[in-house]
Amino acid sequence: MVTFQILPYLLEGTWRALQIFVLTLVFSIPLGIVVARLRQSTLRVIQLPVRFYLLIMRGTPLILQLIFFMYFPPFVLGIPIGRFSAVILAFSLNYAAYFAEIFRGGLESIPRGQFEAGHVLGFTSGQTFTRIVLPQVIKRILPPSASEAMTLVKDTALAQIIGVAELFRAAQNSTSRLVSIEPIIAAGVIYLILNSLVALVFSRFEKKLSYYRH
């Protein structure tokens, strides 16, 4: 099989994809939580920009956003940006929007009684949030978060549009060079393995939190 010839090349691309995956999660999850909290604000000065951001990020293709963050900073703002940085910036802003809405959904599904019980027992709103609400939110958002993470693994393929050498580009190059579809299939298998691991991790996490219901 020709795949073995180019496996090291594919694995380099895989490594790149993993870097994008990890860095995106590292930035987008905290940012998503912040955005979700901001969205709760009653001030229009905050509400409107936040909702605009959420609409743009979720309403336009990620591939377009990648091109935007590659060319907008240097050519319009005069700020140079490396390809990989542009990728992480675009991915983080994009995924933060999705995580923000997932988080908001989880937060709004917590019964008001939980907040009220916390309040009458004398907890500060900070304590109520971290000790009582947040653990419950995390449990609730594990399934949609798993989906998001799996989509992210696949979306890393889009980084090629601004010249980042990730797995799928490597597979496409090999396929045309070797005139065989095998590299593409191999890439597919690698994505599947990666996502199986993601699914497994989330599944373990869900199981760990299944000690209680509701």
Place this chain on the structure above:
Amino acid sequence: MPSDIVLSVENLAKRFGTLEVLKSIHLTVHRGEVVVIIGPSGSGKSTLLRLINQLELADSGNITVGGQVLCKNDPHGRSVYVAKADLKAIQLKIGLVFQSFNLFPHFTIERNITEAPVHVLGQPVAEAKTKAAALLKKLGLSEKAQNYPFQLSGGQQQRAAIARALALEPEVLFFDEPTSALDPELTGEVLKVIRQLAAEHMTMVVVTHEMAFARELADRIIFMDQGVIIEEGTPEQVFNSTHERTRQFLRHYSE
């Protein structure tokens, strides 16, 4: 005869949008008293309890809890609350038991009870656990200490919720329809606990539809309708009322 006033409410008014939920409520509760509030849905009974427990903000009126002012009217008749730093101290003097229990599902029953004493009052964990064990024993829930709320029946959950409120040793305990979400067979075990607390002279304000219970345990019954107190008196007075609205309401509960 109980003498000190643990709760004082004057001219309390609250509206939600255009709906006036409380029009002008006066209420005084003395130490050791059991006050039962009855009335149809929408009469404002729950709102009254929620205002006292700081779950809503009063529009107008004065609330004094355990001798400390919570809110007071300004010259324009709007309620002004005391500083944030004092609000917590005032809230810790009282407790509230909810209709839907509101136990924390991710904590064991024991932790539900110890969490506030430890993280709000700063009690050492061991001490909190000992006190929790005593409360659980008193309420007949000792074997459930390490269980989670979802594993308990409704009656057990409500008793656990009462234990959780008692752990902070409040001066007054409020109950917002404590048995309304329970199957009829389970209401008995919760009423038994309230009866026990009354025997121990716990000051309590109970909103309920359980008329027999109200009749038996209340020192005073308050009948509310559409945001005002229609009638107030001993169980004998209220249940034999000559007031038309009261009779009309009680007719639905004739045994």
